[in-house]
Amino acid sequence: MTAERDEDFLEDQQENGVETNHYSSIPPSPSPEDQDEAFSTYFEQKVHIPDTGNQIFSFRKLWAFTGPGFLMSIAYLDPGNIESDLQSGAKAGFKLLWVLLGATIIGLLLQRLAARLGVVTGMHLAEVCNRQYPTVPRIILWLMVELAIIGSDMQEVIGCAIAFNLLSVGRIPLWAGVLITITDTFVFLFLDKYGLRKLEAFFGLLITIMAISFGYEYVIVKPDQGELLKGMFLPYCAGCGPVQLEQAVGIVGAVIMPHNIYLHSALVKSRDVDRKNKKDVKEANKYFFIESAVALFVSFLINVFVVAVFAEAFFNKTNMDVNAMCNATGSPHTDLFPMNNDTLEVDIYKGGVVLGCFFGPAALYIWAVGILAAGQSSTMTGTYSGQFVMEGFLNLRWSRFARVLLTRSIAIIPTLLVAIFQDVQHLTGMNDFLNVLQSLQLPFALIPILTFTSLTSIMNDFANGLVWKISGGILILMVCVINMYFVIVYVTALNSVLLYVLAALISVGYLCFVAYLVNLLNCGGGGPSFGKKHQKRASSLCLFLFFFSAGMALSPLNYTCIP
Numbered sequence: 001m002t003a004e005r006d007e008d009f010l011e012d013q014q015e016n017g018v019e020t021n022h023y024s025s026i027p028p029s030p031s032p033e034d035q036d037e038a039f040s041t042y043f044e045q046k047v048h049i050p051d052t053g054n055q056i057f058s059f060r061k062l063w064a065f066t067g068p069g070f071l072m073s074i075a076y077l078d079p080g081n082i083e084s085d086l087q088s089g090a091k092a093g094f095k096l097l098w099v100l101l102g103a104t105i106i107g108l109l110l111q112r113l114a115a116r117l118g119v120v121t122g123m124h125l126a127e128v129c130n131r132q133y134p135t136v137p138r139i140i141l142w143l144m145v146e147l148a149i150i151g152s153d154m155q156e157v158i159g160c161a162i163a164f165n166l167l168s169v170g171r172i173p174l175w176a177g178v179l180i181t182i183t184d185t186f187v188f189l190f191l192d193k194y195g196l197r198k199l200e201a202f203f204g205l206l207i208t209i210m211a212i213s214f215g216y217e218y219v220i221v222k223p224d225q226g227e228l229l230k231g232m233f234l235p236y237c238a239g240c241g242p243v244q245l246e247q248a249v250g251i252v253g254a255v256i257m258p259h260n261i262y263l264h265s266a267l268v269k270s271r272d273v274d275r276k277n278k279k280d281v282k283e284a285n286k287y288f289f290i291e292s293a294v295a296l297f298v299s300f301l302i303n304v305f306v307v308a309v310f311a312e313a314f315f316n317k318t319n320m321d322v323n324a325m326c327n328a329t330g331s332p333h334t335d336l337f338p339m340n341n342d343t344l345e346v347d348i349y350k351g352g353v354v355l356g357c358f359f360g361p362a363a364l365y366i367w368a369v370g371i372l373a374a375g376q377s378s379t380m381t382g383t384y385s386g387q388f389v390m391e392g393f394l395n396l397r398w399s400r401f402a403r404v405l406l407t408r409s410i411a412i413i414p415t416l417l418v419a420i421f422q423d424v425q426h427l428t429g430m431n432d433f434l435n436v437l438q439s440l441q442l443p444f445a446l447i448p449i450l451t452f453t454s455l456t457s458i459m460n461d462f463a464n465g466l467v468w469k470i471s472g473g474i475l476i477l478m479v480c481v482i483n484m485y486f487v488i489v490y491v492t493a494l495n496s497v498l499l500y501v502l503a504a505l506i507s508v509g510y511l512c513f514v515a516y517l518v519n520l521l522n523c524g525g526g527g528p529s530f531g532k533k534h535q536k537r538a539s540s541l542c543l544f545l546f547f548f549s550a551g552m553a554l555s556p557l558n559y560t561c562i563p
Contacts (some may be wrong), residue, residue: 065287067200068267073295078378079159084254089310094231103255124266125390143395148441160375166368206377213370214305223312258445326357
Protein backbone atom coordinates (compact mmCIF):
# COMPACT_ATOMS: atom_id res chain seq x y z
CA MET A 1 0.00 0.00 0.00
CA THR A 2 2.83 2.40 0.93
CA ALA A 3 4.71 1.54 -2.26
CA GLU A 4 1.57 2.26 -4.31
CA ARG A 5 1.14 5.65 -2.63
CA ASP A 6 4.80 6.57 -3.21
CA GLU A 7 4.59 5.46 -6.86
CA ASP A 8 1.48 7.61 -7.40
CA PHE A 9 3.18 10.54 -5.69
CA LEU A 10 6.28 10.36 -7.91
CA GLU A 11 4.14 9.93 -11.00
CA ASP A 12 2.11 13.05 -10.16
CA GLN A 13 5.23 15.06 -9.39
CA GLN A 14 6.86 14.13 -12.71
CA GLU A 15 3.69 14.90 -14.68
CA ASN A 16 3.34 18.28 -13.05
CA GLY A 17 6.98 19.07 -13.59
CA VAL A 18 7.22 20.52 -10.10
CA GLU A 19 10.38 21.00 -8.12
CA THR A 20 9.46 21.08 -4.43
CA ASN A 21 11.10 23.26 -1.80
CA HIS A 22 12.46 22.13 1.54
CA TYR A 23 9.35 22.89 3.55
CA SER A 24 6.55 21.61 1.36
CA SER A 25 5.75 18.72 -0.97
CA ILE A 26 3.22 20.83 -2.81
CA PRO A 27 4.20 23.21 -5.60
CA PRO A 28 4.63 26.86 -4.64
CA SER A 29 2.42 29.53 -6.13
CA PRO A 30 3.72 31.02 -9.34
CA SER A 31 5.42 34.35 -8.91
CA PRO A 32 3.72 37.48 -10.23
CA GLU A 33 6.31 37.64 -13.00
CA ASP A 34 5.30 34.19 -14.24
CA GLN A 35 1.63 35.11 -14.47
CA ASP A 36 -0.26 36.97 -17.17
CA GLU A 37 0.13 40.73 -16.86
CA ALA A 38 -3.63 41.20 -16.57
CA PHE A 39 -3.66 39.20 -13.36
CA SER A 40 -3.19 41.32 -10.27
CA THR A 41 -3.93 40.78 -6.63
CA TYR A 42 -3.34 42.08 -3.13
CA PHE A 43 0.27 40.87 -3.42
CA GLU A 44 1.46 43.00 -6.34
CA GLN A 45 4.06 44.38 -3.95
CA LYS A 46 5.54 42.69 -0.92
CA VAL A 47 6.59 44.43 2.26
CA HIS A 48 10.32 44.20 2.87
CA ILE A 49 11.36 42.76 6.24
CA PRO A 50 14.34 44.66 7.74
CA ASP A 51 17.39 42.77 8.92
CA THR A 52 17.84 43.42 12.64
CA GLY A 53 20.63 40.92 13.27
CA ASN A 54 20.19 38.38 16.04
CA GLN A 55 17.80 40.38 18.21
CA ILE A 56 15.22 38.22 19.99
CA PHE A 57 12.55 40.88 19.43
CA SER A 58 12.49 43.99 17.25
CA PHE A 59 9.74 46.60 17.07
CA ARG A 60 10.98 47.54 13.59
CA LYS A 61 10.42 44.00 12.44
CA LEU A 62 7.03 43.77 14.20
CA TRP A 63 5.97 46.96 12.40
CA ALA A 64 6.95 45.38 9.06
CA PHE A 65 4.75 42.38 9.82
CA THR A 66 1.87 44.54 11.09
CA GLY A 67 -1.10 44.67 8.72
CA PRO A 68 -2.51 41.22 7.86
CA GLY A 69 -3.64 40.56 11.44
CA PHE A 70 -5.55 43.83 11.66
CA LEU A 71 -7.27 43.17 8.31
CA MET A 72 -8.17 39.72 9.62
CA SER A 73 -9.47 41.17 12.91
CA ILE A 74 -12.07 43.24 11.04
CA ALA A 75 -14.15 40.06 10.64
CA TYR A 76 -14.46 40.10 14.46
CA LEU A 77 -15.99 43.59 14.20
CA ASP A 78 -18.47 43.22 11.36
CA PRO A 79 -22.13 44.27 11.83
CA GLY A 80 -23.11 40.65 12.58
CA ASN A 81 -20.73 40.63 15.55
CA ILE A 82 -21.87 44.06 16.71
CA GLU A 83 -25.50 42.89 16.66
CA SER A 84 -24.56 39.75 18.58
CA ASP A 85 -22.77 41.93 21.16
CA LEU A 86 -25.67 44.30 21.76
CA GLN A 87 -28.16 41.44 22.00
CA SER A 88 -25.87 39.70 24.49
CA GLY A 89 -25.79 42.82 26.67
CA ALA A 90 -29.54 43.43 26.41
CA LYS A 91 -30.51 39.81 27.14
CA ALA A 92 -27.83 38.65 29.59
CA GLY A 93 -26.16 41.78 30.93
CA PHE A 94 -22.45 41.28 31.63
CA LYS A 95 -22.85 37.54 32.27
CA LEU A 96 -21.66 36.32 28.86
CA LEU A 97 -18.49 38.39 28.52
CA TRP A 98 -16.43 35.33 29.43
CA VAL A 99 -17.93 33.55 26.41
CA LEU A 100 -16.80 36.44 24.18
CA LEU A 101 -13.31 36.26 25.70
CA GLY A 102 -13.12 32.49 25.20
CA ALA A 103 -14.36 32.70 21.60
CA THR A 104 -11.76 35.37 20.81
CA ILE A 105 -8.96 33.21 22.27
CA ILE A 106 -10.19 30.22 20.23
CA GLY A 107 -10.25 32.49 17.18
CA LEU A 108 -6.64 33.54 17.84
CA LEU A 109 -5.47 29.91 17.97
CA LEU A 110 -7.23 29.12 14.69
CA GLN A 111 -5.81 32.25 13.04
CA ARG A 112 -2.35 31.10 14.16
CA LEU A 113 -2.80 27.90 12.16
CA ALA A 114 -3.97 29.88 9.11
CA ALA A 115 -0.99 32.25 9.24
CA ARG A 116 1.49 29.39 9.65
CA LEU A 117 0.08 27.60 6.61
CA GLY A 118 0.47 30.70 4.46
CA VAL A 119 3.99 31.47 5.68
CA VAL A 120 5.39 27.94 5.44
CA THR A 121 3.88 26.86 2.12
CA GLY A 122 3.66 30.23 0.35
CA MET A 123 0.05 29.36 -0.51
CA HIS A 124 -3.24 30.20 1.11
CA LEU A 125 -5.74 27.61 2.32
CA ALA A 126 -7.89 27.61 -0.85
CA GLU A 127 -4.80 26.98 -3.01
CA VAL A 128 -3.71 24.09 -0.79
CA CYS A 129 -7.24 22.64 -0.96
CA ASN A 130 -7.05 22.88 -4.76
CA ARG A 131 -3.87 20.80 -4.80
CA GLN A 132 -4.74 18.33 -2.05
CA TYR A 133 -8.42 17.44 -2.46
CA PRO A 134 -10.00 15.42 -5.29
CA THR A 135 -12.18 17.34 -7.75
CA VAL A 136 -15.69 16.56 -6.47
CA PRO A 137 -15.11 17.29 -2.77
CA ARG A 138 -13.05 20.34 -3.73
CA ILE A 139 -15.97 21.84 -5.68
CA ILE A 140 -18.41 21.05 -2.85
CA LEU A 141 -16.00 22.62 -0.36
CA TRP A 142 -15.73 25.74 -2.53
CA LEU A 143 -19.54 26.07 -2.72
CA MET A 144 -19.83 25.75 1.06
CA VAL A 145 -17.22 28.48 1.65
CA GLU A 146 -18.91 30.72 -0.93
CA LEU A 147 -22.18 30.34 1.00
CA ALA A 148 -20.42 31.51 4.16
CA ILE A 149 -18.97 34.52 2.33
CA ILE A 150 -22.36 35.44 0.86
CA GLY A 151 -23.99 35.21 4.29
CA SER A 152 -21.33 37.38 5.90
CA ASP A 153 -21.37 39.85 3.02
CA MET A 154 -25.13 40.30 3.28
CA GLN A 155 -24.79 41.22 6.97
CA GLU A 156 -22.00 43.68 6.21
CA VAL A 157 -23.69 45.43 3.29
CA ILE A 158 -27.03 45.62 5.11
CA GLY A 159 -25.14 47.03 8.12
CA CYS A 160 -23.74 49.84 5.95
CA ALA A 161 -27.20 50.49 4.51
CA ILE A 162 -28.70 50.74 8.01
CA ALA A 163 -25.94 53.19 9.00
CA PHE A 164 -26.74 55.39 5.98
CA ASN A 165 -30.44 55.23 6.91
CA LEU A 166 -29.74 56.34 10.50
CA LEU A 167 -27.36 59.12 9.46
CA SER A 168 -29.86 60.49 6.93
CA VAL A 169 -32.78 60.29 9.40
CA GLY A 170 -34.51 57.76 7.15
CA ARG A 171 -34.08 59.72 3.92
CA ILE A 172 -31.80 57.07 2.37
CA PRO A 173 -33.82 53.83 2.04
CA LEU A 174 -32.25 50.44 2.56
CA TRP A 175 -31.87 49.62 -1.17
CA ALA A 176 -30.15 52.98 -1.85
CA GLY A 177 -27.73 52.34 1.02
CA VAL A 178 -26.86 48.98 -0.52
CA LEU A 179 -26.11 50.62 -3.89
CA ILE A 180 -23.93 53.28 -2.22
CA THR A 181 -22.02 50.57 -0.36
CA ILE A 182 -21.42 48.61 -3.57
CA THR A 183 -20.07 51.72 -5.30
CA ASP A 184 -17.72 52.90 -2.57
CA THR A 185 -16.45 49.34 -2.00
CA PHE A 186 -15.31 49.21 -5.64
CA VAL A 187 -13.49 52.51 -5.16
CA PHE A 188 -11.80 51.61 -1.87
CA LEU A 189 -10.70 48.17 -3.09
CA PHE A 190 -8.37 49.77 -5.61
CA LEU A 191 -6.52 51.74 -2.93
CA ASP A 192 -3.77 49.10 -2.95
CA LYS A 193 -2.79 50.48 -6.36
CA TYR A 194 -1.32 53.36 -4.35
CA GLY A 195 0.64 51.00 -2.13
CA LEU A 196 -0.13 48.06 0.11
CA ARG A 197 0.82 49.93 3.27
CA LYS A 198 -1.58 52.75 2.39
CA LEU A 199 -4.41 50.23 2.06
CA GLU A 200 -3.52 48.71 5.44
CA ALA A 201 -3.39 52.22 6.94
CA PHE A 202 -6.90 52.88 5.61
CA PHE A 203 -8.17 49.75 7.37
CA GLY A 204 -6.37 50.91 10.50
CA LEU A 205 -8.25 54.23 10.23
CA LEU A 206 -11.60 52.41 10.03
CA ILE A 207 -10.75 50.34 13.13
CA THR A 208 -9.78 53.57 14.93
CA ILE A 209 -13.15 55.13 13.99
CA MET A 210 -14.93 52.09 15.44
CA ALA A 211 -12.88 52.28 18.65
CA ILE A 212 -13.64 56.00 19.08
CA SER A 213 -17.35 55.66 18.21
CA PHE A 214 -18.15 52.70 20.45
CA GLY A 215 -15.70 53.98 23.07
CA TYR A 216 -17.70 57.22 23.21
CA GLU A 217 -20.88 55.24 23.89
CA TYR A 218 -19.02 53.36 26.63
CA VAL A 219 -17.91 56.58 28.31
CA ILE A 220 -21.34 58.26 28.33
CA VAL A 221 -23.12 55.12 29.61
CA LYS A 222 -20.51 54.51 32.37
CA PRO A 223 -20.89 50.72 32.87
CA ASP A 224 -20.26 49.14 36.27
CA GLN A 225 -16.59 48.10 36.07
CA GLY A 226 -16.90 45.53 38.84
CA GLU A 227 -19.75 43.74 37.08
CA LEU A 228 -17.86 43.95 33.80
CA LEU A 229 -14.73 42.27 35.22
CA LYS A 230 -16.85 39.67 37.02
CA GLY A 231 -18.67 38.81 33.80
CA MET A 232 -15.41 38.61 31.86
CA PHE A 233 -13.39 36.35 34.16
CA LEU A 234 -16.02 34.34 36.07
CA PRO A 235 -17.27 31.57 33.73
CA TYR A 236 -20.74 31.33 35.22
CA CYS A 237 -24.17 32.63 34.27
CA ALA A 238 -26.41 32.95 37.33
CA GLY A 239 -30.13 32.79 36.58
CA CYS A 240 -29.60 32.16 32.88
CA GLY A 241 -32.13 30.21 30.82
CA PRO A 242 -32.59 29.06 27.21
CA VAL A 243 -32.51 32.64 25.90
CA GLN A 244 -29.08 33.32 27.42
CA LEU A 245 -27.76 29.89 26.35
CA GLU A 246 -28.84 30.51 22.79
CA GLN A 247 -27.18 33.92 22.92
CA ALA A 248 -23.92 32.38 24.18
CA VAL A 249 -23.91 29.95 21.26
CA GLY A 250 -24.65 32.88 18.95
CA ILE A 251 -21.56 34.71 20.22
CA VAL A 252 -19.30 31.80 19.28
CA GLY A 253 -20.96 31.47 15.87
CA ALA A 254 -20.60 35.18 15.16
CA VAL A 255 -16.96 35.49 16.28
CA ILE A 256 -15.42 32.45 14.57
CA MET A 257 -16.06 32.89 10.84
CA PRO A 258 -15.00 30.27 8.28
CA HIS A 259 -13.95 32.57 5.45
CA ASN A 260 -11.65 34.47 7.82
CA ILE A 261 -9.39 31.42 8.07
CA TYR A 262 -8.99 31.45 4.28
CA LEU A 263 -8.45 35.22 4.30
CA HIS A 264 -5.68 35.27 6.92
CA SER A 265 -3.73 32.45 5.27
CA ALA A 266 -3.68 34.62 2.12
CA LEU A 267 -2.88 37.98 3.69
CA VAL A 268 0.38 36.79 5.26
CA LYS A 269 1.77 36.18 1.77
CA SER A 270 2.16 39.96 1.42
CA ARG A 271 5.41 39.88 3.43
CA ASP A 272 8.74 39.14 1.79
CA VAL A 273 9.80 36.03 3.71
CA ASP A 274 12.49 33.64 2.48
CA ARG A 275 10.66 30.34 2.86
CA LYS A 276 13.81 28.34 2.17
CA ASN A 277 15.37 29.75 5.33
CA LYS A 278 14.02 27.97 8.38
CA LYS A 279 15.06 30.79 10.72
CA ASP A 280 13.17 33.39 8.64
CA VAL A 281 10.04 31.22 8.50
CA LYS A 282 10.14 30.64 12.25
CA GLU A 283 10.61 34.36 12.87
CA ALA A 284 7.71 35.25 10.54
CA ASN A 285 5.43 32.84 12.40
CA LYS A 286 6.39 34.48 15.70
CA TYR A 287 5.76 38.06 14.58
CA PHE A 288 2.52 37.21 12.79
CA PHE A 289 1.24 35.56 15.97
CA ILE A 290 2.15 38.61 18.09
CA GLU A 291 0.51 40.94 15.57
CA SER A 292 -2.64 38.79 15.46
CA ALA A 293 -2.81 38.75 19.27
CA VAL A 294 -2.58 42.56 19.43
CA ALA A 295 -5.17 42.98 16.65
CA LEU A 296 -7.66 40.60 18.27
CA PHE A 297 -7.11 42.27 21.64
CA VAL A 298 -8.16 45.58 20.06
CA SER A 299 -11.20 43.96 18.44
CA PHE A 300 -12.10 42.31 21.76
CA LEU A 301 -12.04 45.69 23.54
CA ILE A 302 -14.35 47.19 20.91
CA ASN A 303 -16.76 44.26 21.28
CA VAL A 304 -16.65 44.69 25.07
CA PHE A 305 -17.58 48.37 24.64
CA VAL A 306 -20.76 47.36 22.80
CA VAL A 307 -21.74 44.56 25.20
CA ALA A 308 -21.14 46.77 28.25
CA VAL A 309 -23.16 49.71 26.87
CA PHE A 310 -26.26 47.60 26.29
CA ALA A 311 -25.75 45.55 29.47
CA GLU A 312 -25.62 48.66 31.63
CA ALA A 313 -28.32 50.71 29.93
CA PHE A 314 -30.84 48.22 28.56
CA PHE A 315 -30.60 44.89 30.42
CA ASN A 316 -34.06 43.95 31.78
CA LYS A 317 -35.64 46.97 30.11
CA THR A 318 -39.13 46.46 28.63
CA ASN A 319 -40.67 47.83 25.47
CA MET A 320 -42.86 50.08 27.61
CA ASP A 321 -39.82 51.59 29.37
CA VAL A 322 -38.17 52.44 26.05
CA ASN A 323 -41.41 53.68 24.50
CA ALA A 324 -41.92 56.10 27.41
CA MET A 325 -38.37 57.44 27.16
CA CYS A 326 -38.51 57.84 23.36
CA ASN A 327 -41.85 59.58 23.68
CA ALA A 328 -40.48 61.94 26.34
CA THR A 329 -37.51 62.93 24.16
CA GLY A 330 -39.64 63.45 21.06
CA SER A 331 -38.09 60.63 19.06
CA PRO A 332 -39.82 59.87 15.73
CA HIS A 333 -39.17 56.14 16.31
CA THR A 334 -41.46 55.61 19.31
CA ASP A 335 -43.70 53.22 17.37
CA LEU A 336 -40.81 50.73 17.11
CA PHE A 337 -41.47 49.72 20.71
CA PRO A 338 -45.04 48.46 21.45
CA MET A 339 -46.77 49.34 24.69
CA ASN A 340 -46.22 46.03 26.48
CA ASN A 341 -43.99 44.59 29.17
CA ASP A 342 -42.09 42.23 26.89
CA THR A 343 -38.31 42.34 27.27
CA LEU A 344 -36.65 44.78 24.88
CA GLU A 345 -35.29 43.16 21.71
CA VAL A 346 -32.76 45.16 19.76
CA ASP A 347 -30.75 44.95 16.55
CA ILE A 348 -28.21 47.40 15.12
CA TYR A 349 -31.01 49.68 13.87
CA LYS A 350 -33.08 49.69 17.06
CA GLY A 351 -29.84 49.83 19.07
CA GLY A 352 -29.03 53.22 17.55
CA VAL A 353 -32.58 54.43 18.16
CA VAL A 354 -32.64 53.49 21.86
CA LEU A 355 -29.22 55.10 22.39
CA GLY A 356 -30.61 58.27 20.85
CA CYS A 357 -33.67 58.14 23.09
CA PHE A 358 -31.71 57.64 26.33
CA PHE A 359 -28.47 59.55 25.66
CA GLY A 360 -29.30 62.13 23.02
CA PRO A 361 -29.05 62.43 19.21
CA ALA A 362 -25.23 62.53 19.31
CA ALA A 363 -25.18 58.96 20.67
CA LEU A 364 -27.36 57.81 17.75
CA TYR A 365 -25.23 59.46 15.06
CA ILE A 366 -21.91 58.36 16.57
CA TRP A 367 -23.32 54.81 16.80
CA ALA A 368 -24.24 55.00 13.10
CA VAL A 369 -20.71 56.18 12.20
CA GLY A 370 -19.26 53.18 14.06
CA ILE A 371 -21.62 50.79 12.26
CA LEU A 372 -20.71 52.37 8.92
CA ALA A 373 -16.98 51.89 9.61
CA ALA A 374 -17.62 48.28 10.69
CA GLY A 375 -19.73 47.50 7.62
CA GLN A 376 -17.45 49.24 5.13
CA SER A 377 -14.24 47.64 6.37
CA SER A 378 -15.70 44.14 6.65
CA THR A 379 -17.31 44.43 3.20
CA MET A 380 -13.89 45.13 1.71
CA THR A 381 -12.15 42.25 3.50
CA GLY A 382 -15.11 40.02 2.57
CA THR A 383 -14.51 40.86 -1.08
CA TYR A 384 -10.85 39.92 -0.68
CA SER A 385 -11.94 36.62 0.88
CA GLY A 386 -14.19 35.94 -2.09
CA GLN A 387 -11.35 36.62 -4.53
CA PHE A 388 -8.84 34.42 -2.72
CA VAL A 389 -11.32 31.56 -2.33
CA MET A 390 -12.41 31.64 -5.96
CA GLU A 391 -8.86 31.98 -7.31
CA GLY A 392 -7.57 29.21 -5.06
CA PHE A 393 -10.27 26.58 -5.42
CA LEU A 394 -10.89 27.12 -9.16
CA ASN A 395 -7.36 28.23 -10.10
CA LEU A 396 -8.77 31.30 -11.86
CA ARG A 397 -6.49 33.91 -13.39
CA TRP A 398 -8.93 36.62 -14.41
CA SER A 399 -8.38 40.35 -14.54
CA ARG A 400 -8.78 42.19 -11.25
CA PHE A 401 -11.95 44.01 -12.32
CA ALA A 402 -13.60 40.77 -13.50
CA ARG A 403 -12.86 39.04 -10.19
CA VAL A 404 -14.12 41.94 -8.07
CA LEU A 405 -17.24 42.24 -10.23
CA LEU A 406 -18.05 38.52 -9.96
CA THR A 407 -17.39 38.19 -6.23
CA ARG A 408 -19.40 41.36 -5.53
CA SER A 409 -22.31 40.28 -7.73
CA ILE A 410 -22.65 36.87 -6.08
CA ALA A 411 -23.29 38.51 -2.70
CA ILE A 412 -24.95 41.74 -3.78
CA ILE A 413 -27.85 40.28 -5.79
CA PRO A 414 -29.49 38.51 -2.79
CA THR A 415 -28.67 41.53 -0.60
CA LEU A 416 -30.44 43.89 -2.99
CA LEU A 417 -33.50 41.64 -3.05
CA VAL A 418 -33.63 41.70 0.76
CA ALA A 419 -33.20 45.50 0.79
CA ILE A 420 -36.02 46.02 -1.73
CA PHE A 421 -38.57 43.66 -0.16
CA GLN A 422 -37.69 43.95 3.54
CA ASP A 423 -38.21 46.85 5.91
CA VAL A 424 -35.20 48.29 7.76
CA GLN A 425 -37.03 47.83 11.07
CA HIS A 426 -37.48 44.05 10.71
CA LEU A 427 -34.11 42.54 9.81
CA THR A 428 -33.30 40.65 13.03
CA GLY A 429 -34.70 37.36 11.68
CA MET A 430 -32.51 37.59 8.60
CA ASN A 431 -29.42 38.21 10.74
CA ASP A 432 -30.19 35.13 12.87
CA PHE A 433 -30.58 33.02 9.73
CA LEU A 434 -27.26 34.26 8.30
CA ASN A 435 -25.47 33.49 11.58
CA VAL A 436 -26.83 29.93 11.38
CA LEU A 437 -25.71 29.67 7.74
CA GLN A 438 -22.16 30.69 8.64
CA SER A 439 -22.14 28.38 11.65
CA LEU A 440 -22.92 25.45 9.35
CA GLN A 441 -19.90 26.26 7.18
CA LEU A 442 -17.36 26.31 10.03
CA PRO A 443 -16.15 22.69 9.63
CA PHE A 444 -15.25 23.45 6.00
CA ALA A 445 -12.53 25.82 7.18
CA LEU A 446 -11.56 24.23 10.49
CA ILE A 447 -11.06 20.65 9.26
CA PRO A 448 -8.88 21.59 6.25
CA ILE A 449 -6.69 23.98 8.27
CA LEU A 450 -6.10 21.38 11.00
CA THR A 451 -5.51 18.68 8.37
CA PHE A 452 -2.88 20.55 6.35
CA THR A 453 -1.02 22.11 9.28
CA SER A 454 -0.70 18.63 10.82
CA LEU A 455 0.90 17.02 7.76
CA THR A 456 4.71 16.89 7.70
CA SER A 457 4.52 16.41 3.91
CA ILE A 458 3.19 19.98 3.72
CA MET A 459 4.56 21.74 6.81
CA ASN A 460 7.74 19.71 7.40
CA ASP A 461 9.40 20.96 10.61
CA PHE A 462 6.48 23.30 11.26
CA ALA A 463 3.75 20.64 11.35
CA ASN A 464 1.51 20.58 14.42
CA GLY A 465 2.83 18.53 17.33
CA LEU A 466 0.76 15.93 19.15
CA VAL A 467 -0.54 18.46 21.70
CA TRP A 468 -1.70 20.82 18.94
CA LYS A 469 -3.31 17.96 17.01
CA ILE A 470 -5.27 16.73 20.04
CA SER A 471 -6.20 20.18 21.33
CA GLY A 472 -7.02 21.35 17.80
CA GLY A 473 -9.25 18.33 17.25
CA ILE A 474 -11.06 18.89 20.57
CA LEU A 475 -11.39 22.59 19.78
CA ILE A 476 -12.87 21.96 16.36
CA LEU A 477 -15.23 19.30 17.73
CA MET A 478 -16.39 21.69 20.47
CA VAL A 479 -16.97 24.56 18.05
CA CYS A 480 -18.87 22.33 15.63
CA VAL A 481 -21.08 20.89 18.41
CA ILE A 482 -21.85 24.37 19.73
CA ASN A 483 -22.79 25.60 16.29
CA MET A 484 -24.87 22.52 15.47
CA TYR A 485 -26.81 23.22 18.67
CA PHE A 486 -27.38 26.77 17.41
CA VAL A 487 -28.75 25.35 14.15
CA ILE A 488 -31.05 22.89 15.94
CA VAL A 489 -32.46 25.63 18.17
CA TYR A 490 -33.06 27.85 15.16
CA VAL A 491 -34.78 25.16 13.05
CA THR A 492 -37.03 23.87 15.85
CA ALA A 493 -38.22 27.43 16.50
CA LEU A 494 -39.63 27.61 12.96
CA ASN A 495 -42.43 25.09 13.74
CA SER A 496 -42.77 23.80 10.19
CA VAL A 497 -42.88 20.09 9.26
CA LEU A 498 -41.69 20.87 5.74
CA LEU A 499 -38.66 22.72 7.10
CA TYR A 500 -37.96 19.84 9.50
CA VAL A 501 -37.85 17.41 6.57
CA LEU A 502 -35.67 19.76 4.53
CA ALA A 503 -33.34 20.24 7.51
CA ALA A 504 -33.12 16.45 7.96
CA LEU A 505 -32.20 16.00 4.30
CA ILE A 506 -29.53 18.67 4.39
CA SER A 507 -28.18 17.65 7.80
CA VAL A 508 -27.49 14.03 6.88
CA GLY A 509 -25.67 15.01 3.72
CA TYR A 510 -23.82 17.73 5.59
CA LEU A 511 -22.68 15.37 8.35
CA CYS A 512 -21.60 12.76 5.78
CA PHE A 513 -19.43 15.32 4.00
CA VAL A 514 -17.90 16.46 7.30
CA ALA A 515 -17.16 12.79 8.11
CA TYR A 516 -15.60 12.42 4.66
CA LEU A 517 -13.25 15.37 5.28
CA VAL A 518 -12.28 13.92 8.66
CA ASN A 519 -11.59 10.60 6.94
CA LEU A 520 -9.27 12.37 4.50
CA LEU A 521 -7.42 13.74 7.51
CA ASN A 522 -6.77 10.16 8.61
CA CYS A 523 -5.73 9.23 5.05
CA GLY A 524 -3.06 11.92 4.90
CA GLY A 525 -5.03 14.83 3.47
CA GLY A 526 -5.33 13.72 -0.13
CA GLY A 527 -3.07 15.53 -2.57
CA PRO A 528 -0.30 14.06 -4.70
CA SER A 529 0.55 11.51 -2.01
CA PHE A 530 -3.06 10.36 -2.08
CA GLY A 531 -2.59 9.03 -5.59
CA LYS A 532 -4.78 9.24 -8.68
CA LYS A 533 -6.51 5.92 -8.01
CA HIS A 534 -7.33 6.98 -4.45
CA GLN A 535 -8.59 10.37 -5.64
CA LYS A 536 -11.04 8.68 -8.03
CA ARG A 537 -12.23 6.38 -5.27
CA ALA A 538 -12.60 9.36 -2.92
CA SER A 539 -14.67 11.31 -5.44
CA SER A 540 -16.93 8.29 -6.01
CA LEU A 541 -17.29 7.82 -2.26
CA CYS A 542 -18.21 11.48 -1.84
CA LEU A 543 -20.98 11.26 -4.46
CA PHE A 544 -22.23 8.02 -2.93
CA LEU A 545 -22.42 9.62 0.52
CA PHE A 546 -24.56 12.46 -0.78
CA PHE A 547 -26.99 10.21 -2.67
CA PHE A 548 -27.15 7.86 0.30
CA SER A 549 -27.80 10.75 2.70
CA ALA A 550 -30.59 12.06 0.48
CA GLY A 551 -32.28 8.66 0.54
CA MET A 552 -31.89 8.42 4.31
CA ALA A 553 -33.31 11.87 4.86
CA LEU A 554 -36.38 11.05 2.75
CA SER A 555 -36.95 7.69 4.39
CA PRO A 556 -39.77 7.17 6.95
CA LEU A 557 -37.14 6.81 9.70
CA ASN A 558 -36.60 10.56 9.74
CA TYR A 559 -40.25 11.44 10.00
CA THR A 560 -40.51 9.69 13.35
CA CYS A 561 -38.17 12.33 14.77
CA ILE A 562 -40.57 15.15 13.97
CA PRO A 563 -42.70 16.14 16.98
